[in-house]
Amino acid sequence: MPTYTFTVNGKKTTVDAPADLAMLWVLRDKLGITGPKFGCGINVCKACTSHLNGKAFNPCVTPVSECADKNVTTIEGLAEGDELHPVQQAWLDQDVAECGYCQPGQIMAAVDLLKRNPNPSDADIEAIENVCRCGTYFRIREAIKQAARDLARG
Amino acid sequence: MAEETRDQAGIGRRRLLTYLVAAPTLTVAARWGLGAEAAHAAIPSSPRPSELYDVGDLYKQACEPTKNLVLLEVAQDGDAWLWLHRMEVGQGITTACAMLVAEELDLPLSRVHVPMRDADPALLYNQLTGGSTAMRTVYDPIRQAAAEARARMVAAAAHQWDIAAEQLSTRDGMVVADDGRTATYASLAVAAADPGLSPTGVTPKSAAEFRVIGKPAGRIDARKMVTGQLEYTLDLNVVPDAKPCLVHRPPTIQGRPLRVRNDAEVRAMPGVIDIAVIKTGVAILAETFGQAWDAKKVLRVDWSAGTVDGLSNEDIFAKLEAATVPLAVPGGLLDTIDAEFRFAPVSHAPLETNSAIADVRRDHAEIWSGLQTPIFAQQVIAEELGLPQDAVKVHVVQSGGAFGRRLFHDGAMEAARASKAFGKPVKLMWTRVDDMRHGRMRGPSFHRVRATLAAGQVASYEHRITQTKTDFSHGLGELITAKLSAGAGNYTYAQSFFNMMVECPYNFGVVTEVLHEPEDIILNTAAWRSVYSAMVRGAEELVVDQIAARLGKDAYKFRREYLKHENVRAVLDKVALEGRWGRTMPRGHAQGIALHVEHRSSCAFLVEIDATDPRRPRVYRATIAADVGRPINPLGIEAQMISGLTDGISSTLRAGLHIRDGLPLEGSYSQSHFARQKDSPRDVKVFVMPPSREEPGGVGELPVPAAVGAIACAYARATGTWPRHFPINFEVDFDPFPTD
Ligand code: FES
Ligand code: FES
Numbered sequence: 001m002p003t004y005t006f007t008v009n010g011k012k013t014t015v016d017a018p019a020d021l022a023m024l025w026v027l028r029d030k031l032g033i034t035g036p037k038f039g040c041g042i043n044v045c046k047a048c049t050s051h052l053n054g055k056a057f058n059p060c061v062t063p064v065s066e067c068a069d070k071n072v073t074t075i076e077g078l079a080e081g082d083e084l085h086p087v088q089q090a091w092l093d094q095d096v097a098e099c100g101y102c103q104p105g106q107i108m109a110a111v112d113l114l115k116r117n118p119n120p121s122d123a124d125i126e127a128i129e130n131v132c133r134c135g136t137y138f139r140i141r142e143a144i145k146q147a148a149r150d151l152a153r154g
Numbered sequence: 155m156a157e158e159t160r161d162q163a164g165i166g167r168r169r170l171l172t173y174l175v176a177a178p179t180l181t182v183a184a185r186w187g188l189g190a191e192a193a194h195a196a197i198p199s200s201p202r203p204s205e206l207y208d209v210g211d212l213y214k215q216a217c218e219p220t221k222n223l224v225l226l227e228v229a230q231d232g233d234a235w236l237w238l239h240r241m242e243v244g245q246g247i248t249t250a251c252a253m254l255v256a257e258e259l260d261l262p263l264s265r266v267h268v269p270m271r272d273a274d275p276a277l278l279y280n281q282l283t284g285g286s287t288a289m290r291t292v293y294d295p296i297r298q299a300a301a302e303a304r305a306r307m308v309a310a311a312a313h314q315w316d317i318a319a320e321q322l323s324t325r326d327g328m329v330v331a332d333d334g335r336t337a338t339y340a341s342l343a344v345a346a347a348d349p350g351l352s353p354t355g356v357t358p359k360s361a362a363e364f365r366v367i368g369k370p371a372g373r374i375d376a377r378k379m380v381t382g383q384l385e386y387t388l389d390l391n392v393v394p395d396a397k398p399c400l401v402h403r404p405p406t407i408q409g410r411p412l413r414v415r416n417d418a419e420v421r422a423m424p425g426v427i428d429i430a431v432i433k434t435g436v437a438i439l440a441e442t443f444g445q446a447w448d449a450k451k452v453l454r455v456d457w458s459a460g461t462v463d464g465l466s467n468e469d470i471f472a473k474l475e476a477a478t479v480p481l482a483v484p485g486g487l488l489d490t491i492d493a494e495f496r497f498a499p500v501s502h503a504p505l506e507t508n509s510a511i512a513d514v515r516r517d518h519a520e521i522w523s524g525l526q527t528p529i530f531a532q533q534v535i536a537e538e539l540g541l542p543q544d545a546v547k548v549h550v551v552q553s554g555g556a557f558g559r560r561l562f563h564d565g566a567m568e569a570a571r572a573s574k575a576f577g578k579p580v581k582l583m584w585t586r587v588d589d590m591r592h593g594r595m596r597g598p599s600f601h602r603v604r605a606t607l608a609a610g611q612v613a614s615y616e617h618r619i620t621q622t623k624t625d626f627s628h629g630l631g632e633l634i635t636a637k638l639s640a641g642a643g644n645y646t647y648a649q650s651f652f653n654m655m656v657e658c659p660y661n662f663g664v665v666t667e668v669l670h671e672p673e674d675i676i677l678n679t680a681a682w683r684s685v686y687s688a689m690v691r692g693a694e695e696l697v698v699d700q701i702a703a704r705l706g707k708d709a710y711k712f713r714r715e716y717l718k719h720e721n722v723r724a725v726l727d728k729v730a731l732e733g734r735w736g737r738t739m740p741r742g743h744a745q746g747i748a749l750h751v752e753h754r755s756s757c758a759f760l761v762e763i764d765a766t767d768p769r770r771p772r773v774y775r776a777t778i779a780a781d782v783g784r785p786i787n788p789l790g791i792e793a794q795m796i797s798g799l800t801d802g803i804s805s806t807l808r809a810g811l812h813i814r815d816g817l818p819l820e821g822s823y824s825q826s827h828f829a830r831q832k833d834s835p836r837d838v839k840v841f842v843m844p845p846s847r848e849e850p851g852g853v854g855e856l857p858v859p860a861a862v863g864a865i866a867c868a869y870a871r872a873t874g875t876w877p878r879h880f881p882i883n884f885e886v887d888f889d890p891f892p893t894d
Contacts, residue, residue, distance in 0.1 A: 025444035034389035035382025040586040044824045075382035088380040095372045099244025100379030101505045101554025126832040133505040134244045135800020137834035
């Protein structure tokens with residue numbers, strides 16, 4: 001079996017895995033990193049959303065071979081120690097989560113959006129396709145707007 | 155401190171401060187005081203059964219003998235641990251219950267921890283989560299237990315300092331003496347557990363003394379959620395050698411596996427550990443879920459026929475319509491309004507699919523799963539494994555949504571069967587395709603409604619609903635009532651539940667609402683958030699608009715005039731005012747207003763829709779008001795209203811299942827169109843009304859019927875049509891996934 005080396009949440013990691021094994025299963029089943037959730041496995045629900053070299057990606061449809069020598073960040077790697085990322089803090093302030101299952105993916109998608117677009121319009125926020133079956137969309141929207149304001153203030 | 159570091163089983167042995175007291179008392183079904191008063195001008199309707207005695211009352215009465223089996227511990231660090239005998243699925247009950255404890259114990263909310271309690275048969279009926287009954291049933295017992303814990307802290311300090319308990323008070327996790335001395339709960343925890351203590355003043359606070367209850371509080375588990383630390387079933391590392399397991403499933407609903415055709419081929423695949431035929435399909439055990447999935451695609455299996463082979467939505471609707479109980483009032487003679495509705499089946503589709511961990515050994519088993527009826531699961535799984543009930547340990551895990559799905563333990567049962575077959579522990583997961591096609595659903599329903607008008611009044615209102623059987627075989631969450639339901643027939647059960655749930659809130663003269671469930675269409679069903687009311691009351695609100703239009707009345711004023719209860723009028727008035735009912739709307743846009751009364755609560759919704767393109771309507775504003783009796787956490791109630799709004803948008807406008815030749819076509823959120831951010835309003839306001847009663851009413855299911863009604867009414871007004879089939883836009887706009 002081939003081996004692949006990449007950085008996960010700042011830690012250099014090497015795994016034995018078939019080249020086509022989806023990164024979601026490498027993270028969850030081999031490395032025990034369970035923040036990225038399974039919701040569909042086919043790039044629809046976006047519950048697994050994480051970052052590859054700083055950009056949102058969906059590990060459920062990304063083979064491990066594509067992650068070789070790259071930087072993977074999951075929800076677990078977003079905060080700086082006990083210091084939450086402003087998007088996570090906005091999520092707490094707006095009391096967004098219900099069951100919480102979609103929220104790691106929602107937060108990683110929001111962080112990605114705000115990197116590309118520090119002042120997103122409602123329409124920009126609506127381009128996020130992550131499913132929240134509990135229907136927390138309104139609070140997600142408010143949290144993204146708050147995070148945008150907080151990040152602008154620095 | 156992480157929950158898993160505390161040993162639930164050890165509590166009984168440590169006996170710090172635990173409450174295991176059974177004190178049976180008698181309840182009497184009392185008329186619910188919702189401020190019923192003489193109707194203005196309408197023809198009064200006699201009270202519906204649910205107004206006198208609803209599902210929550212029934213369940214509360216069933217919980218009565220064991221209601222004090224509250225497991226509350228004050229640990230040696232002074233933190234409180236409530237091992238909750240209900241399940242958190244996103245509805246926020248752990249936070250609300252933590253608030254009850256914080257209130258009565260005078261402890262900061264951050265020092266109250268609320269893990270789920272293992273299946274505990276001693277609770278009898280008292281470990282079911284459903285029917286919006288959680289806070290109604292635990293409100294008094296948890297406050298009572300916490301009040302007793304507080305009184306014990308005071309008694310321990312009084313004993314230590316040798317002063318009268320009356321000179322002591324509590325705040326911030328400390329006992330404080332009049333003379334200024336303080337003692338933390340941590341320092342008193344052991345002494346307070348002394349059975350020799352006789353605490354006084356164990357009465358919970360009166361509402362006037364509340365400092366926590368009724369104040370907005372953020373979710374106690376939010377930080378874990380946003381940092382990825384909250385562990386759902388498959389995130390647990392409780393059985394390190396449990397391997398990923400998927401089940402390959404039949405091409406039609408409830409088909410059964412007969413024979414694997416390519417056993418050797420599949421076993422030779424990389425990562426595959428074992429395969430086994432179990433009752434519902436073929437289980438595949440592999441090193442990773444990815445590899446199990448690859449094997450699932452390659453497996454070829456012979457299947458028996460399913461229960462609805464050859465049938466499609468259209469055939470099922472035709473059968474339902476043919477079986478509908480006739481209306482009593484003849485049509486054609488009087489001034490009548492007739493309407494027929496169809497609601498397509500819809501999956502619960504919680505974002506976390508069915509999942510479980512099972513470790514089945516020769517003489518014992520251990521299960522972890524999200525379970526709304528864990529005692530029932532324990533009993534049935536023990537029976538299946540041929541083990542005594544107490545040899546099967548069942549842990550309840552907080553879940554990624556439920557909406558009724560986890561009333562059944564389908565994932566846990568399969569995991570137990572697979573673990574037994576493999577002789578190894580398993581982590582079993584359903585794929586999304588399987589979850590939508592073979593998971594449970596709200597069955598399709600056909601509705602026939604007739605309202606008769608006489609002398610400018612509504613003289614009668616009849617509603618017949620025919621729906622495929624809703625599975626209530628979980629009974630009250632344990633085997634006795636489950637067997638009773640099987641014995642008496644689901645039908646009797648369902649009828650009783652229907653009568654205890656559905657209530658027409660208007661004075662419409664003679665009101666009859668009758669459910670019929672044909673026995674011959676077998677689907678995988680379970681109560682779906684708000685059960686019958688989402689359809690029955692949603693459709694009714696649309697007919698109300700139609701009656702108002704016929705009588706030349708404004709939809710809001712008409713409702714106001716015909717409402718039975720004053721409190722309900724208050725929520726209706728609130729949304730009409732705050733949502734600016736009747737303001738001029740652009741062409742193709744419209745408002746819709748509707749309300750719902752159930753669970754000893756009421757709510758009203760006013761929504762605005764843009765249906766300029768009737769194929770792509772968008773709800774862009776919503777104003778919501780809720781009267782839930784005694785609000786515990788206004789922030790949590792607001793969340794439930796927003797979530798109910800989203801469910802209303804999904805199920806009214808686009809989300810459903812097309813059963814075609816015995817199997818739903820939909821297998822993903824790209825196919826069954828549950829709302830996304832782009833479908834969700836940009837402007838939502840929720841008003842939680844001040845306390846209207848001492849006790850809390852139900853919340854979780856309350857908003858859905860009002861949301862369905864308001865959205866349907868807005869769509870009707872915007873398009874000039876009366877929608878009759880739900881979801882309104884329901885084409886097959888995708889290529890279904892292959893089955894084998
Ligand atoms: S699990 Fe990756 S998009 Fe759904
Ligand atoms: S919070 Fe439950 S799916 Fe989003």
